[in-house]
Amino acid sequence: MATVLIENLTKIYPPTLNHARQVQALGGLNMSITGNVFVAIVGPSGSGKTTLLNIVAGVERPTSGSVRALQEGVPAQIGYVFQEPRLLPWRTVVDNMLYVQDRKSDRSRREAEFYLQMVGLSEVADLYPSQLSAGMQQRVGIARAFLVNPDVLLLDEPFSHLDALTGRSLRDYLQRIWLQTRKTALFVTHDVTEAVELADRIIMLRPGGVAYDDIAITLPRPRRPADPAVRDVQDEVLRRFDAMGAAVRFGTAQAAR
Amino acid sequence: MTTAPTVAPGSVSALSARELRRAAWSRWGYRLSVVAGWAVFVGVWYLVARFVFTPQQLPQPHVVATEAWDVLTQRDFSTNIQASILRVVAGFLLALVLSVGLGLLIAYSKWWRRLLNSLLLFIVSVPTVSFAILSLIVLGISPMGPIINAMLVATPYITMNLAQGLTGVDRRLIVMSESFGRTRPQIITGVLIPSSLLSILSGARLAFAVAWRMELLTEVFASSEGIGFQIRRSFESYDIRGMLAWAVLFIIIMLLIENLVFRQIERRLSRWRSPEVGTTQ
Amino acid sequence: MSDIHAYQSLPGLRQHDSRPAAEGPLTMRGLLRRPWFIRLVAVGVLVFIWQWVTWVNTRVPGIDEIVRFMVTEMTGGSHGGALTGEFWEPLSLSLQRYAIGLAVGIPAGALLGLVIGASRWARGLFNDTVLVLLALPAVVWAFLASLWFGLSSAGPILAVILTAVPFVAVNLAAGVRNIDPGLVEMSRSYGVPAGRRLRHLLLGGTLPSAFTGLRLAFMTGWNSLLIVEWFGATSGVGWRARFWYDALRYPGFVAWIFLFVILITVFDRLLLSPLERRAFQWNQQPTLTFEEEL
Numbered sequence: 065m066a067t068v069l070i071e072n073l074t075k076i077y078p079p080t081l082n083h084a085r086q087v088q089a090l091g092g093l094n095m096s097i098t099g100n101v102f103v104a105i106v107g108p109s110g111s112g113k114t115t116l117l118n119i120v121a122g123v124e125r126p127t128s129g130s131v132r133a134l135q136e137g138v139p140a141q142i143g144y145v146f147q148e149p150r151l152l153p154w155r156t157v158v159d160n161m162l163y164v165q166d167r168k169s170d171r172s173r174r175e176a177e178f179y180l181q182m183v184g185l186s187e188v189a190d191l192y193p194s195q196l197s198a199g200m201q202q203r204v205g206i207a208r209a210f211l212v213n214p215d216v217l218l219l220d221e222p223f224s225h226l227d228a229l230t231g232r233s234l235r236d237y238l239q240r241i242w243l244q245t246r247k248t249a250l251f252v253t254h255d256v257t258e259a260v261e262l263a264d265r266i267i268m269l270r271p272g273g274v275a276y277d278d279i280a281i282t283l284p285r286p287r288r289p290a291d292p293a294v295r296d297v298q299d300e301v302l303r304r305f306d307a308m309g310a311a312v313r314f315g316t317a318q319a320a321r
Numbered sequence: 322m323t324t325a326p327t328v329a330p331g332s333v334s335a336l337s338a339r340e341l342r343r344a345a346w347s348r349w350g351y352r353l354s355v356v357a358g359w360a361v362f363v364g365v366w367y368l369v370a371r372f373v374f375t376p377q378q379l380p381q382p383h384v385v386a387t388e389a390w391d392v393l394t395q396r397d398f399s400t401n402i403q404a405s406i407l408r409v410v411a412g413f414l415l416a417l418v419l420s421v422g423l424g425l426l427i428a429y430s431k432w433w434r435r436l437l438n439s440l441l442l443f444i445v446s447v448p449t450v451s452f453a454i455l456s457l458i459v460l461g462i463s464p465m466g467p468i469i470n471a472m473l474v475a476t477p478y479i480t481m482n483l484a485q486g487l488t489g490v491d492r493r494l495i496v497m498s499e500s501f502g503r504t505r506p507q508i509i510t511g512v513l514i515p516s517s518l519l520s521i522l523s524g525a526r527l528a529f530a531v532a533w534r535m536e537l538l539t540e541v542f543a544s545s546e547g548i549g550f551q552i553r554r555s556f557e558s559y560d561i562r563g564m565l566a567w568a569v570l571f572i573i574i575m576l577l578i579e580n581l582v583f584r585q586i587e588r589r590l591s592r593w594r595s596p597e598v599g600t601t602q
Numbered sequence: 603m604s605d606i607h608a609y610q611s612l613p614g615l616r617q618h619d620s621r622p623a624a625e626g627p628l629t630m631r632g633l634l635r636r637p638w639f640i641r642l643v644a645v646g647v648l649v650f651i652w653q654w655v656t657w658v659n660t661r662v663p664g665i666d667e668i669v670r671f672m673v674t675e676m677t678g679g680s681h682g683g684a685l686t687g688e689f690w691e692p693l694s695l696s697l698q699r700y701a702i703g704l705a706v707g708i709p710a711g712a713l714l715g716l717v718i719g720a721s722r723w724a725r726g727l728f729n730d731t732v733l734v735l736l737a738l739p740a741v742v743w744a745f746l747a748s749l750w751f752g753l754s755s756a757g758p759i760l761a762v763i764l765t766a767v768p769f770v771a772v773n774l775a776a777g778v779r780n781i782d783p784g785l786v787e788m789s790r791s792y793g794v795p796a797g798r799r800l801r802h803l804l805l806g807g808t809l810p811s812a813f814t815g816l817r818l819a820f821m822t823g824w825n826s827l828l829i830v831e832w833f834g835a836t837s838g839v840g841w842r843a844r845f846w847y848d849a850l851r852y853p854g855f856v857a858w859i860f861l862f863v864i865l866i867t868v869f870d871r872l873l874l875s876p877l878e879r880r881a882f883q884w885n886q887q888p889t890l891t892f893e894e895e896l
Contacts, residue, residue: 078343121791142791150788154806154884163802164792192884212792347722354726362731378750435637439644446867448825450740451859454832454843458852459655459662534739538829541741549741556745556833568742575737 066135066215066248068120070095073129075115075273089115090273092129097265100246104263106256106305112273113252117144117218120250135215143214143247145222149201151193158189161208179207182244183237199230203237210241217242217249223258232289235261239286256305260298261287268308276308380562388566402574405547408464409536412471413529419476424483434484441477449474449535457543467539467547474535475528482524486517518590526583533575663853668860671853681851688842693861696838699755700827703762708819710763711770715815718771719778719808732775736768740826748834757834761826766819773815777808813878820874824866 075090089112097103105113118124119131121142133140151160161176177189183203193201202222209217222238223231239262242249253259259266260281268277279301287294363382370381380388392398423441426433452473456466490513498508540549548571555563633639649665656662663671674680675687717724718732743764751757781803789799831840839862846854 080347118787118791123787123791142793144788144791146784146788148784150782150784152785152802152806154809155802156884159802163798164789164794194884218791351722351726354723355730358727358730361727362734374750379746432635432640435640436644436647439641440647443644443648443867446821446870447863448821448828448866450825450828450832451863454847454859455856458847458855459659461661537739538741552739552742552745556749559749561746561749564742564745568738571739572734572737 065099066133066140067099068095068097068140068216068248068250069130069132069134070116070120071130073116073119073131074127075112075119075124076127088112088272090119090126093269093273093275095267095275097248097250100248101264102242102249102251102262104251104253104259104266105269106253106259106266106301107269107276108254108271108309110271111269113254113269114147114220115273116269117220117250117252120216121218133216140215140248141212143209143212143217145202145205145209145217145219147221147224149193149198149205151201151204153193156190156192157185157196157204160193160204161211164208164212166212176207176211179211180204182210182241183207199226199234202226202234206234206238206241210245210247214247217247219249219251221253224254231258238262243285256302257289257298260294260301261289266301268305270308270312276311277304279304377559378561380565384562385565385569388562389569392563392566392570401547401551402570404464404544405467405536405540405549406574408467408547409471409529409533412468412536413475413525413532415468415472416475416479416528416532417525419472420479420483423476423480424487427480427484428487437480441480444473445477449538452535453539453542456539460543462543462545464544466543467536467549470539471532471536475532478528478531479521479524482527483517483521486520486524487513489520490516519587519594522583522587522590526579526587529578529583530575533571533578537571661852663856667853668857671851672857672861675854675857681854685849692838692842695755696758696827696831696840699758699838700762700824703759703827704766704819704823706759707763707766707823708770708816711767711815711819712774712812714767715771715774716778719775725775728771729775732768732771735764736772740765740822741829744826744829744833748830753834753836758827758830758838761830762823765822765826769818769822770812770815773811773818774808777811777815778804780811781807809881813874813881817870817874820869821866824862828862 070093073090073093073095075088077087077089079086091112093112093116105116107113115124119126120133121144133142135141151157152163155163157180158173158176161179162172165172165176177186180186180189183206185200185203185207188196188200188204193204196204202225206222209219219238223234226234235258242262251259251262256266260283263281266277266279266281267275268279270276281297283291283293283297366379366382370376370379373379376384423437427437428434449470452470453466456470460466460469494512494516495508498512503511537547537549537552540547541553544550548567551567552564552571555561555567652662652665656664671681676689678687678689680686714728714732718728719725740761744761747757747761747764751760785803785807789803794803827838828840828843831838832844835841839858843855843858843862846852846858
């Protein structure tokens with residue numbers, strides 16, 4: 065069972081040539097995620113969501129505090145889906161997937177094709193990314209993340225660059241694969257409705273990277289966005305999100321709830 | 322409920338010493354390494370001049386520097402330098418005029434684009450020395466050779482950038498202008514020219530650098546004055562000191578023109594851009 | 603210091619159009635638009651300009667004279683007097699020098715470029731030096747090389763190396779720095795090992811600018827080879843051209859210069875361009891016909 069333990073996590077970016085002031089992305093964040101849960105992290109821009117995922121993935125270092133992503137006591141294998149597809153444009157789809165895969169054999173190619181099929185892309189394995197639409201490229205990104213058999217799955221607003229219809233179909237794909245694999249997932253988004261549709265738990269961050277709220281979602285799966293029960297929960301979460309916005313604006317964020 | 326914030330946004334205290342050091346390094350360390358780079362360059366030159374070559378074969382840097390200073394204060398420096406600069410400017414301006422015509426043809430006609438593409442590509446792929454030598458027999462020793470050759474090599478760069486600037490204009494801005502009933506001249510001065518100017522300028526900057534080198538090379542072969550001619554004269558009298566001095570002055574003039582003319586124009590033209598786009602260095 | 607992107611290739615020219623031209627029925631209009639026909643027109647324009655120049659300036663030999671001279675030179679026939687044709691020896695010597703120079707210069711430049719591109723510190727250290735070397739006219743290198751090494755082959759070889767190195771280095775460094783940082787982050791988050799990163803990420807990402815640098819190195823190297831041979835050698839293509847120039851035999855002189863141009867052009871078309879096209883297979887237009895299924 066995978067665990068992600070975040071203790072007093074702070075990240076401050078020093079001033080740069082283009083940005084004279086230092087920026088606080090995360091301010092003393094505490095979080096504990098255990099087991100095969102789908103956690104959505106929701107917040108407006110500037111609340112340090114991407115920074116959090118980058119630190120969990122080991123791409124960035126925290127200013128202070130600690131992050132541990134463990135699987136049975138050893139460092140967990142990470143699968144990361146980015147906001148943009150981030151595929152090597154000069155490699156074919158299947159080579160892009162094998163690029164992150166440790167074993168190289170017939171079996172791993174078959175595995176790659178299996179996950180491509182899961183996202184509905186069985187025929188594009190030997191095409192180059194530039195030959196695919198944006199939505200298809202993003203699906204390759206999702207398949208790639210599952211290919212490494214991750215203990216912890218990180219998703220950074222994977223649908224935000226796509227049009228609404230494509231985004232909806234990709235959410236369906238994601239939900240279906242997740243139900244089959246049940247990986248521990250951290251899903252970052254600024255879209256509350258999307259979070260309710262996918263997550264077991266929603267953590268709200270406010271600007272400055274401070275946790276504001278933590279909501280459990282107990283709706284049955286698979287969830288359809290049009291379902292009235294889903295709608296109700298979405299409304300409730302949205303209300304809280306708005307309350308956070310008002311609280312931030314009037315400087316009373318800590319007194320919420 | 323989760324924890325209260327421990328740090329207010331924007332406070333200084335939470336930056337660790339390591340990160341402060343890293344930020345300082347990114348500012349000053351780079352400049353330091355640039356200075357170190359120059360020191361290494363001059364140092365290696367000294368060592369090679371001292372231990373590998375005789376002073377005739379490779380004079381030490383300070384010898385070249387004093388020689389360059391002497392050349393600068395000589396009277397025939399100004400005649401040579403004037404000749405070179407006037408020629409390259411003449412060639413460059415001719416290329417500019419020619420490029421406007423060719424660039425418009427390329428931007429708006431597919432057939433001309435194909436034809437001119439292959440011609441311009443040919444000009445770019447011809448080694449420059451062949452132009453220099455050919456001008457020796459076609460034009461003889463005359464100031465026309467450097468001018469024509471400078472024009473010849475500068476034209477492809479300006480033309481292609483001009484055409485790219487024109488075709489790269491955001492179509493939506495033109496549609497927007499038309500929907501607000503703007504006239505054709507208004508669209509040309511308001512949208513077309515401003516948005517392609519930067520691309521033209523970057524082409525012009527490159528073209529000038531290429532033309533300046535071409536001009537020098539042509540002077541080496543077919544001229545009786547100018548920097549190139551002086552370099553050749555130094556070479557023929559085994560005067561490496563003089564040759565390097567003229568070469569240093571050649572580079573300095575090129576950098577001066579680039580930074581005082583082209584950079585200034587570019588800065589002026591690119592004010593509307595966001596800072597992230599313009600500052601790659 | 604001047605911009606590191608200077609001296610890169612022309613915009614818009616190198617983009618390979620991988621789609622084959624539509625071959626419709628051969629009408630007059632269709633013929634006019636065929637790429638080969640347009641190329642033929644381009645060659646015709648060049649030939650016409652040259653013949654016009656010969657007509658204006660009687661010193662300039664016509665193309666027929668040039669070709670006749672080259673044939674005599676190639677077959678070792680007599681040019682009149684004691685002069686006989688000599689072709690393969692100067693040519694093979696020049697090509698040898700060129701090959702040796704590039705074989706040393708390109709790897710050296712590539713190594714330097716990789717170091718400059720990969721480390722900020724190395725960039726500060728070497729950037730300006732490389733740019734000075736780049737700004738130094740090839741003719742100065744050529745003169746230095748011939749003064750240092752006299753009439754031996756070492757001068758031409760050194761000149762080729764010294765002109766090739768900065769072009770490869772600058773372009774490769776720019777290529778390394780232009781690698782999408784998002785892809786680097788992706789590789790790190792998946793823990794992709796260094797060897798595979800080198801092969802797939804670095805190689806793929808720097809290939810376009812590597813080709814630019816390579817092409818420029820080939821061209822400027824060939825260029826300075828001719829200059830050194832013209833001024834300070836007793837063998838090679840440049841020497842042969844100079845020889846006929848000094849003998850006031852302009853057809854011979856022009857014939858060798860033309861040969862010099864033709865060689866590098868053919869080399870570019872036959873070797874570099876196909877390689878480049880192969881390397882950029884991935885850069886294709888979207889070819890998918892089926893719709894994004896919802």
